[in-house]
Amino acid sequence: MIFSLRRWVPRIVFMLLFLVLLLVASGGYRLLREAITPIHPYREPKGHAVKVLKPESDTPENGSMADRLRWFYWYGE
Numbered sequence: 298m299i300f301s302l303r304r305w306v307p308r309i310v311f312m313l314l315f316l317v318l319l320l321v322a323s324g325g326y327r328l329l330r331e332a333i334t335p336i337h338p339y340r341e342p343k344g345h346a347v348k349v350l351k352p353e354s355d356t357p358e359n360g361s362m363a364d365r366l367r368w369f370y371w372y373g374e
Contacts, residue, residue, distance in 0.1 A: 360368075
């Protein structure tokens with residue numbers, strides 16, 4: 298089997314160039330993602346922040362079947 302070097306050199310150069318550009322693009326995407334995302338997305342808020350949602354304490358565990366069904370459709374739990 299004969300391998301033509303003239304046919305394989307452009308293919309190898311294309312694959313190497315594609316790999317280098319892929320690494321540059323993924324590195325740029327990683328840097329952009331780190332610059333946009335907040336440092337601590339789940340940290341405690343500072344200042345005069347108020348917690349908006351609180352867990353419901355009146356779950357219909359011992360209620361009627363209709364109450365439990367309403368609870369399921371309303372909250373999806």
